[in-house]
Amino acid sequence: MSLELTFNPDTQLTEMMRLRVQSLQQRGQRRQDGERLLKSNEYVYRLDFSEQSLDFTRWNICMSSSGRLNIIATSQLWTPDLTYLMTRQLLEPTGLFWKSADEDPIQCYEADAQEFGERIAELAKVRKVMYFLFAFEDGLSPENIECSIEFQK
Template sequence: MSSDADTTIPSGALVLTFTQDASLTEVMRQRALSLQRTSQKRQEGERLLLPYEAVYRLDFPVQALAFTRWRVSLEGHGRVTVTGTSQLWTPDLTHLMSRQLLDPMGMFWRSPGDPPRSPLKCLEADMQEFGERIAELAKVRRVMYFLVAFKEGAEQGKAEFAVEFVPEQ
């Protein structure tokens, strides 16, 4: 489901790559810094961006999709957590609230003792459910936003994420 090595794309499949939204990431970082500088508290339920997180987006050129598999690569070892958001995000008007985060999250990891090119590990049932949830949301959205956390040695520039779908007939 999430192999670093398998790069073959079946005929008719659509592979959508997550892209970092640098401006939205910066807006969220500035919000956290502003609260810290002014010694203010976040709004009740507000979810602030942590230093090891970044905002990514997934654009849907087609609305009717069926989830096939995740395509994730990670150089070295570490843990990457992908959390979807449930709203059309307008950071200039609203803050991200914890209740807007989707379950399950996607978690991919490679332990420090694993060979550098060994397949990534994940919780397959959660990844299947998460992929299907994304496909459902694609039916009503053109874009979806995600918080991606890089932990335990994972680095942003050394990880890539994509989801493979097939168009529904």
Template sequence: MDEAKSLSNTMVLAFKEDTALTEMMRMRVSSLQRSGQKRQEGERLLLPHEWVYRLDFSSQELTFSRWRFSLSGHGRVTVTGISQLWTPDLTHLMTRQLLEPIGTFWRNQDDPEDSKLKYLEADMQEFGERIAELAKVRKVMYFLIACKDGAEAANLRCSVEFTPQK
């Protein structure tokens, strides 16, 4: 239970990069480019500034509490949930499997580096609640995390705090 830190009666789940899946998706893009083929209709290819992350749920009955994120420096980060459960054959990601709303947080270039990150509170609340709902039927959930405007994945820490319902 090292990925889930228990604070009193809360559970904090950290987003972990899925390097194997990220690499597999990058190889798909590279393969299409080399062969001159086009993506399948509705297929969502991984962009260079995106990575695949995952949350592993050790409990299925959760209530969303809050987001915990930190970003060194400036930039914008978007977190997009994926409804797809990857199978061993690593089926292609389809755009219809991307969830709404997405989570976005940022710090502008002219903001002091120690200023709080900005985010759209209503969207982040709804997104957290949606993750808690999906946790009821999932042991793992995947996400696309995109870093823009100077943000770097190495400078990002993101987790979600839940309250177990038991």
């Protein structure tokens, strides 16, 4: 039986991380050693797992315009009120998806996307929620995508 989970934007968390960047800039301070600050083209998304025993099947990504989407997973059950996002908490590989022109199919590095999906399924065994950074490039924006991931239960 398959289960499709949608990546949901976490606007509150994105805003909190943007305020951290703004606060450091206003005070002229530097980030903590190893801290990963949110870039202007990055947004926080979350995936809520209703099941824990899952096997990755495939990515479902729709882009209504051309551009690039890089999905970066965080390895920890991370919330900004407990800790800053540290670079070491980011997983490799990332999921890189792109579309050259409006009529073109979405492309990706298939081996990386497969390994990335399998790693998410592995982490789902011990998590109820996972957080991701979505980096939008080359004209792509959050309004231009729909993104979900499919698993076998």
